[in-house]
Amino acid sequence: MTVLIFTLICLAAFRITWFLIDDDFLDPIRDRIVLRWQRHDSPRYAAALTCHWCLGFYVSAALVAGIAAIVSIPLPGIYALAVSTVVGILGEVVSWLRSGDADD
Helix, strand or coil, X not given: CCHHHHHHHHXXXXXXXXXXXXXXXXXXXXXXXXXXXXXXXXXXXXXXXXXXXXXXXXXXXXXXXXXXXXXXXXXXXXXXHHHHHHHHHHHHHHHHHHHCHHHC
């Protein structure tokens, strides 16, 4: 797997994760799900739906598994962990930039 392909997989996983966590398009659905999980004593699931590190892992694993089903990827588990790490870091950086703390 080349660096370019790895970078594209990381960016795709980040975009899917960002879509599920932060895009306004899914706000009504996400808010209802999080509220329901918080009410029914499942705060772990609610936190996972709002955490780039948590949800990014599952998105990365699914994306790498899907790609590995089509083309041969050596050690897909390692790639999934690496992609999820990049997704988590990108999520932290973008959230920090959006919060206005970057001006300090």
